[in-house]
Amino acid sequence: MIKKTLQAVAVTSSLFAVATIAPLSVSAAYAAELNEKSALKLVEGLGQEAVQLLASKDLSTAEKQRNFTALIDRDFDMKVIGRFVLGKNWRTATDSEKSEYLELFKKYIINTYQKRIGEYSGENLDIVKAKPLNDKEFLVNSVIVRPKGPKIQLDWRVRKSKSGELKIIDIIVENVSMALTHRDEFSSVISQNGGKVEGLLQKLRDHTATSTN
Amino acid sequence: MISLKFKSKLMNGCFAVALAGFLGACATPPGQDSAQVMNTEVNDPLEPMNRYFHDVNQAVDALALRPVSHIYRDAVPDGVRDSVSNFLTNLSQPIYFINNIAQGDLDGAGDNMGAFFTNTLLGFGGLFDIAQLDTDREDLGQTFAVWGIGEGPYLVLPVLGPNTTREAVGIVGEHFIDPANLVARNHDIDHFEIMRGTARAIDFRSKSLDSLDEIEKNSIDFYAAIRSLYRQNRKNMILDGSEENTPLPDISFEQDDDKPRLDQVSQLFEDDNSTEKKASKVKN
Secondary structure, three states, X not given: OHHHHHHHHHHHHHHHHHHXXXXXXXXXXHHHHHHHHHHHHHHHHHHHHHHHHHHOOOOOHHHHHHHHHHHHHHHEOHHHHHHHHHOOHXXXXXXXXXXXXXXXXXXXXXXXXXXXXXXXXXXXXXXXXXXXXXXXXXXXXXXXXXXXXXXXXXXXXXXXXXXXXXXXXEEEEOOEEHHHHHHHHHXXXXXXXXXXXXXXXXXXXXXXXXXXX | OHHHHHHHHOOHHHHHHHHHXXXXXXXXXXXXXXXXXXXXXXXXXXXXXXXXXXXXXHHHHHHHHHHHHHHHHHXXXXXXXXXXXXXXXXXXXXXXXXXXXXXXXXXXXXHHHHHHHHHHHOOOOOOOOOOOOOOOOOOHHHHHHHOOOOOOOEEEEOOOEEEEHHHHHHHHHHHHHOHHHHHHHHOOOOOHHHHHHHHHHHHHHHHOHHHHHHHHHHOOOHHHHHHHHHHHHHHHHHOOOOOOOOOOOOOOOOOOOOOHHHHOHHHHHHOHHHHXXXXXXXXX
């Protein structure tokens, strides 16, 4: 008798547990899937717009540059990337150095990648899939298909910012992280200049000045 | 001005990369005060010497490898270049096979064997890639890595380019065990390894003319960029490109964690001591 009651209690309580937990986990899974889809859409949209923009023949170089900057601003979290790239040196930098750095870094990135993407036009960007990395980051896998030569694997690290927007925080080419490469490079420049952020700023100033001409 | 200076320094890293192949990674946090701190943190204690050879290699590249690769790419038809590429890969299949066995990757080794026999017999000695197995480059340095040997300090070798100490030892080892070298030695083919190395360098360089030029042009410290790219790529090769295993850099982006207090920009910038501690906790 007692055994039966206990069993019944156990069954009902476990049913209850399932009943309350199941919808929770379903909705969590659903939310994750939704985010994955929007991460995918973000990259897809950006890819199309960027290639279209840079391949367009109607726009002047200055207009292209302006529109490309707008795209980057819209889809990339430049502040997060910039700070990651500066690494430890962020802490030693003064406020004015920080703000100048962020500005120069954005210019530097735009110059660099505008050229890079401009050269890729004519090749296809195939978005493959998105998968969650943790509760607020996703990795979107894509492939650049070239008429000649092997495919290039291109992954986008997308992160949900505090305001809930999805923003790209890293591009990974054949498992090589661009953010990490820039970070290694920048910290080397700083250490070559006696650990002063100013040395890096000077290099960036020169570089962005010469490459816009 | 500075970028011009760097432009002239341009190619030595490329050349290094060209000969050694593009290799692997290490996400060490960058240093902050002196070059020496930096050197230990990125495991590059020989940086001054490495930078010297980087410059030397770039000069060699600018004078010889780059122009030759340009001519090769522009004057030789695609089909012929593909065949050269196929032939060189096929020649390396036996050593890839040995390395895959040593790494315990039997599937990979099977592909190497299949590709070698198919392409040698049906592909006219390896000129055509009939098997289409898409085998990866496997060298002794990667095998050492799979065995758990650490990569050691970064090392730029004259002519051979970016390496780590481990990969450099691997290169010496392969000189002795690569079946292609053994066969060449048995048949008294003179300078086989030099010819093969040169062919590989031109093959690689002709394929990477645009991308390496571009990296050089856009970098503010080409040496450091190459070092980072080499290490990351090397790590990728050791993991056989399986993205599942490839650790992403720890962009637990230390500043940007979940707390709503970070909504304000000024706080975001000031609070890194505590956030970094958090980030390292997450890491561990």
